[in-house]
Amino acid sequence: MIRRRELCKVTGAGLAFLGISPAIRALERVGQSLTEVAQLPWICNAVASTKAGRLFAGLPRWPGYEDTPSIVEILPDGRHKPFPGGQWNEWKAGKPTAQAMVKVNTIHIFDDDTLWAIDQGEENPDGMSRGQKILQFDTRDGKLLRSISLPANVLPAGAGLNDLRLDSEHIYLTESGLGAIIVINLTSGAAVRRLAGHLSTKMIRSRRPLGEGGQPLLKADGSDNQVHADPIEISPDGQWLYYQALTGPLWRVPTAGLRDRSLSEEQLGQQVQLVYDTGTLTGTAIDSKGNLYLGEYDKPRVSVLSPDGSLRVLVEDERLWNPDAMIINYQRELFIPVPQSARLASNRGPGGKSRVQAPFKIYKLALPMAFGDRSAVPALVGKPLMEEHV
Numbered sequence: 284m285i286r287r288r289e290l291c292k293v294t295g296a297g298l299a300f301l302g303i304s305p306a307i308r309a310l311e312r313v314g315q316s317l318t319e320v321a322q323l324p325w326i327c328n329a330v331a332s333t334k335a336g337r338l339f340a341g342l343p344r345w346p347g348y349e350d351t352p353s354i355v356e357i358l359p360d361g362r363h364k365p366f367p368g369g370q371w372n373e374w375k376a377g378k379p380t381a382q383a384m385v386k387v388n389t390i391h392i393f394d395d396d397t398l399w400a401i402d403q404g405e406e407n408p409d410g411m412s413r414g415q416k417i418l419q420f421d422t423r424d425g426k427l428l429r430s431i432s433l434p435a436n437v438l439p440a441g442a443g444l445n446d447l448r449l450d451s452e453h454i455y456l457t458e459s460g461l462g463a464i465i466v467i468n469l470t471s472g473a474a475v476r477r478l479a480g481h482l483s484t485k486m487i488r489s490r491r492p493l494g495e496g497g498q499p500l501l502k503a504d505g506s507d508n509q510v511h512a513d514p515i516e517i518s519p520d521g522q523w524l525y526y527q528a529l530t531g532p533l534w535r536v537p538t539a540g541l542r543d544r545s546l547s548e549e550q551l552g553q554q555v556q557l558v559y560d561t562g563t564l565t566g567t568a569i570d571s572k573g574n575l576y577l578g579e580y581d582k583p584r585v586s587v588l589s590p591d592g593s594l595r596v597l598v599e600d601e602r603l604w605n606p607d608a609m610i611i612n613y614q615r616e617l618f619i620p621v622p623q624s625a626r627l628a629s630n631r632g633p634g635g636k637s638r639v640q641a642p643f644k645i646y647k648l649a650l651p652m653a654f655g656d657r658s659a660v661p662a663l664v665g666k667p668l669m670e671e672h673v
Contacts, residue, residue, distance in 0.1 A: 316598075316648060317598060317600055317602065317603075317619075317646045317647070317648055318646060318647050318648065319644055319645075319646055320338070320357075320618065320644075320645040320646060320647050321338070321340065321357045321361065321644065321645045322361070322642040322643070322644055323340060323342070323355075323357075323363065323642055323643045323644070323645075324641070324642055324643070325342040325348055325351040325352075325643065326342060326343055326345055326348045326351070326622045326623075326627075326643055327340045327341065327342055327620045327621075327622060327643045327644075327645060328341060328342075328343055328388070328389070328566075328607040328608060328620055328622040328624070329341030329387075329388075329389045329390045329391075329607065329608035329620060330390075330608070330609075330610055330618045330619075330620045330645055331390045331391055331392040331398060331610060332392060332610060332612045332613075332618065333392055333396045333422055334396060334613050336612070336613075336614075337356060337422065338356065338357045338618075339354060339355065339356050339357070339366060339390060339392065339398060339422075340354070340355050340357055340363075340390075340620065340645065341353075341354055341387050341388070341389055341390035341400065341608070341620075342354065342355065342387065343386055343387055343388055343403075343622075344385070344386045344387075345386075345624075345627065345629060346627070346628070346629035347627065347628060347629060347637070349376075352365040352366075352372035352373075353365075353371070353372055353374070353384035353385075353386075353387040353400075354366045354367075354372070354384065354387060354390060354398075354400060357645075366398070366420070366422075366425060367420050367424075367425025367426070367427070368425055370382055370383055371383055371384055371425075372384065376405070380402075380404060380405060380413055380414025381414070381430075383414075384400065384402050384418070385402055385403070385404050385405050385413075385414045386402060386403040386404060386405070387400050387401065387402055387403075388401045388402075388403045388444070388445060388446070389401050389445070389446050389447070389608050391447065391448075391449075391610075392422065393449055393660040394659060394660045396422050397419050397420060397421060397422060397428060398419070398420045398422050399417065399418065399419050399420075399447060399449075400417075400418045400419075400420070401417055401418075401444045401445070401446065401447060401456070402414060402415060402416050402417075402418060402444075403415055403443055403444060404416070412442075412443060415432065415433070415438060415443070415444055416430055416431060416432045417429070417430070417431040417444070417447065417454065417456075417467075418430055418431075431454075431467065431472070433465070433467075433474050434474070436476070437465060437474045437475065437476045438458070438465070438476075439461070441460050441461050442458050442460045442461045442463070443458060443459050443460030443461075444456055444457075444458060444459075444465075445457040445458060445459040445512065445513050445515075446513065446514065446515045446608070447515070448515050448516060448517045448524070448660075449469075449517075449660050450517065450521045450538065450660065451660075452468065452469055452470060453466055453467060453468055453469060453538075453542065454466070454467040454469060455515065455517065455524055455538070455541070456515070457484075457512035457513055457514070457515045457526055458476070458479075458484075458511070458512055459510050459511045459512055459513050459528075459529075460511065461479065461511060462479065462484035462485045462486070462511030462512050462528065463476050463477065463478055463479035463484050463511075463512060464476075464477045464478050464484060464512060464524070464526065464536070464541060465477070466541050466542055475544060477541050477548070477551060478512075478536070478541075478548070478551065478552065478555070479548075480548060480552075481548070481551075481552045481555060483512075483526070483527075483528075483534040483536075483555050483557075484511055484512040484526070484528065485511050485512075485528060486509050486510055486511050486528035486529055486530055487528070487530065488507070488509070490530040490531065490563075491507055491530070492507070492508065492510070492529055492530050492563045492580055492581075493563070493580075493581050494563075494580055494581055494604070494605065494624075494625030494626075494630075495581075495583075495604050495605075495625050495626065498625060498631060499632075500529075500580075500624075500625065500630050501630065501631060501632030501633075501635070502632070503629065503632070503633060503635070504633065505632050505633050508630065510528065510529035510530075511528050511529075512526055512527070512528055513526075513527065513528060513529045513564075514526065514527055514564050514565075514566065514567040515567075516567055516568070516569040516575060517538065517569070517658075518535075518569070518573055519569070519570075519571050519572070519573055519655075519658050519659070521538060522537060522538060522539070523535045523536070523537060523538065524536050524537075524538050524541060525558065525567075525569070525575065527561060527564065529563055529564070529565075529580075530562065530563045531560065531561035531562055531563065531564065532557060532558070532559060532560045532561050533557075533558040533559045533560075533561045533564075533575075533588075534555055534556065534557055534558060535555070535556050535558050536551070536554055536555045536556070537554055540554045559588055559592075559594075561577060561588075562579060562580070562581060563579070563580035563581055564577050564578060564579060564580065565578050565579070565580050565605050565606060565607050565624060566578035566606055566607040566608045566609050566619075566620075567608075567609065568609040568610060568611055568617065569658050570611055570650070570654055570655030570656060570657065570658055571655035571656040571657065571658045571659065572589075572590070572654065572655030573589075573590045573655070574587050574588070574589050574590070574654050574655055575587065575588040575589075576597065576609055576611075576617060578605075578606035578607060578609060578619070579606075580605055580625065582599065583599060583600055583601050583602070583603040583604045583606075584596055584597075584598060584599035584600070584603060584606075585597045585598050585599075585603065585606055585609070585617070585619065587654070597617070597648075598648055602621065602644070602646065603619065603621060603646070604621065604623055604625065604626065605621065605622060605623055605624045605625050605626075606619045606620070606621055607619075607620050607621070607622050607624070608620065611650070611656070611657040611658070612647075612657060613657055615649065615650045615654075615656055615657070616647045616648065616649055616650065617647060617648055617649075617650055618645060618646070618647045619645065619646045619647065619648075620643075620644075620645045621643065621644055621645070621646065622643060623638075623639050623640065623643065626638040626639045626640070627639060
């Protein structure tokens, strides 16, 4: 459990807490060293691994980097193989989107070794993103197992799917365009939009996302890039969903409450708890002991928030500016993709100039023995798919 003094229900006291500067906390450095895993010519903001060690990279079509296969498998010799192959990886503007990946924002492989991807689709002038969907593939043969599209009452104009986590029966997603949590029942397909009016899913305008050298995250028109509900994790026991807007702070809500449709939004909002006054985070992971790994935006480092409330720096290195969607593999290694998002011209305001240092890289480091293992997720289709499991 996070220390009680860092966690409170969203009462008047909790709201007041958001208005003060975060207290300076001592950081215990545990000093792990980085190993380079892969180099890519495309932006990589997510990585996923099977139990046997097959490694996949998620490649978003961000401005200036539209020519990408969206997902690749990184082969042992360093080559890149489009996954699942064919038209899925070959989308161009104006082409059909149903059997193609348009703008993949994240990928994940859970315990059954299937690969999940969020496709943010193609933006349209009316605010609707054509082709937004959630995809599940068999990693053995690339076969599509599931494609989920959401109705307008769950994903209205201006909404954008961001990231997902699973339990054995549900998908939980952050929606960062307008700010909400979405829950999908994997058996019935029923989906519900929750906490859309709650402050925990909204980015606080006064908390600007400042990156390397104090550079704010800016749109082409010079306005701050407002990213609402973004990082997401589930506690190892499945009881709590952790999430935050890009610039924090970090919140949690009971997963049972999110699933309980008899609860009004007001009643559900009363169950939301403030966990920690985090800064801007670009990526997170969680281990089997409930340690939260925080990829920071304004510093080249990954910190660890432990259940006792302690905050420590796991690694700090100039190669880690804007670490994104991290994973822990079965060998207790933390994989860290570095998309250099703050260095992209499209995030540096009017006339922004790119400061990207190509190629894009993925790193890994071994976790200290005191930390946890990979956090398990109950398999969705019975026993694991991969025949090469040991």
